[in-house]
Amino acid sequence: MRLQNPIRIERSLGDTEASYFLPSRESGVNDMYLHLGFSAQPQTIRRDRVANAWAILRLKHPLLACNIEMHDYDDIRFVLMPYTSPESVLHSANENIFYRQGTKEELIDSYLNGPRTLSAQRLSCIFLSQESDRSHSRRTHPDGPVQSTQGEDWFNYDLLLCTTHFIGDGMALHQCANDFFTLLSSNRSTEELHDILKEQWQIRYGSQFSELSLPRSLEERLPQSSGRFQRAVSIVDFDLSQGRLLGGHSFSRRKGNDRRTIVPTVAFDEDHTRKALKLCKSHNVSISSALFAICNIAWARTRNDNPDLPVMMYSALNLRPFLTPDELNDSYWFIAISYFNVILPGFLPASDVEKTFWHRARFAKEQSTRAAKHRMLISRSREMAKERGVRARRWAKEDDEKASGTRIPSPPVTATVMERPPSTALIGLSLLGNLDGIYKHTSFPQIKLHTLTTGSRQRSGAMLLFGYTFVGKLWVSLGYDENGFEKGLVEQFWKNVLTSMEELLL
Structure with a gap:
């Protein structure tokens, strides 16, 4: 054959x-x-x-x-x-x-x-x-x-x-x-x-x-927009939505060191996980929304140089439910994500931290839900993909020209540029939800899963926090370049994440 x-x-x-x-x-x-x-x-x-x-x-x-x-x-x-x-x-x-x-x-x-x-x-x-x-x-x-x-x-x-x-x-x-x-x-x-x-x-x-x-x-699988007017509206809406992204906090970085990514990971036992899930449910939020608030609190406890500016964090948005069927291929192997941002206050009150935490968790849920259910979600995702593609091609061309010695620097810009508010993201969160809904453990009785870690090769100075439940346990991990940040800063933030979870969630 x-x-x-x-x-x-x-x-x-x-x-x-x-x-x-x-x-x-x-x-x-x-x-x-x-x-x-x-x-x-x-x-x-x-x-x-x-x-x-x-x-x-x-x-x-x-x-x-x-x-x-x-x-x-x-x-x-x-x-x-x-x-x-x-x-x-x-x-x-x-x-x-x-x-x-x-x-x-x-x-x-x-x-x-x-x-x-x-x-x-x-x-x-x-x-x-x-x-x-x-x-x-x-x-x-x-x-x-x-x-x-x-x-x-x-x-x-x-x-x-x-x-x-x-x-x-x-x-x-x-x-x-x-x-x-x-x-x-x-x-x-x-x-x-x-x-x-x-x-x-x-x-x-x-x-x-x-x-x-x-x-x-x-x-190709995103529903198509029809008509010039609708496309023009999509562009204006995307530009306006991007202009509302405000964030004035970031980790101080170090340059010139070789990248070394580490992924410290903590799994909380089933009793603590059940308590956290029950507590989140009683406050009408998910673990994912709570983790945005945990990072917000942990950062304020780590460094609070600009309390008047908001803290912005980003996360991936699953677009699979919105795609048109692929009639010739039933594979689930294709990339189908966009991104959204959660913006929370940068200050932390001296008292009522628990009340502040749950309020910010609900605020994070509100922003996440609004992003996932926004009537312009499809057009925003399409415009974001287009922008990311243009930017990646431009940067790739510049990198290749630098490597080959053919790069010609752009002339200096002399026009007056209006100063914009800062739009820096503090950290990205990959919130995977309940993975026991994907892993059908009873379908493979000859194999007993007990540990899960995930991540990717990173750029220098990159960082991404993961949160998920697996085999009945709540897991959090932080993948970051240990040589790319101010010494001790990320380690203190990670410690504050864990202690804040124990204090407010577990």
Whole structure:
């Protein structure tokens, strides 16, 4: 069973995809990772089972297996060379699976701070690691020691699912990990998994081959505006909304040091998590809204140089519910996010901190809800994508000209520029919600997940706070460049985040 005369499949990157691809070229800025710690029996994660499961996913979700070709700043393309046989799918999957020894910290550190793993020719891969000393990695199930019918012990393993950001977002990462573990943990034999691979190959490259396509871009799937007047209104509305972004607080940065990203992570036990969820519900807010207020309080306790100016924070907005269906592709691997901002007061009263906290959590919820339900959401998302694409192309061109020595500095601007209020963001928050709604733990009984960490390779001086619930626990982590900020500043802020959570939320 082989495909004759394979056809090259390609499409251009949309503005959002280009805005993530162009900065990634040199050192992998924004390359994502999802770490999952789990326990399993060795037979469950044998190389041939892992390869077949990964191959099935790469076949179903073609952006995972694409290459990138860049012909110009305005001509960047995904390229897929169709697999000639199921065996070629399996071979490609195996080339993008790496087994390692070591701890999760070593695995994550190598990915974040070592040489770039991904490239224009490798948009995804997975790492699997087991602690080298099996005697220390055995797991005991809460109901007692877990053994297979063959009497095999369970051991601790770490999975790193790595992809570039321009092929997807956090929701795609988590759904993909759930599907991977479901395949791996199924009762099907490895041979039966390979039969699924053959069936999926036949569906895509058999009789329906003429309809094979790559997932459409975000901009193609956003509902289209109609008429010049509506488009003009969209531009004016976007400019006005951007002009209302006020923020006068930021972390003092240090330049000239090599970037080193660390991700301190804390998981609160199930009792504290239930208390926090119950407390948030009683105040009519979510954990996500509360975390905006926590960061606001923590920053005021860390440094409050400009109490008269507001604190601005940003977060990602999931656009998947608003997209038109992709009739030729049912893959969930594509990027579908925009951004919104939450602006809170910069001062902290000397008394009634608890009352202030819940008030600001409700204010954060109000702003988040307004952003997600605004009647101009689609047009604002489209204009933001366009602006990000233009900016990324301009900066990429400037960087390339500097690197080649052909950059000609722009002449100085002599016109009088009206001074605008500051619009600096303090920090970004990635608020993933309840991930136990995505991970169907009962669907993979041969695998017990217990730890989750996520993030990306960063620019120098970058920072992003993550908040989510997983396996019944509330998790918070802070990914930041420890060499990019004033010494001790971020560490004090992180300490204040945790103590503020214990005081006000837990």
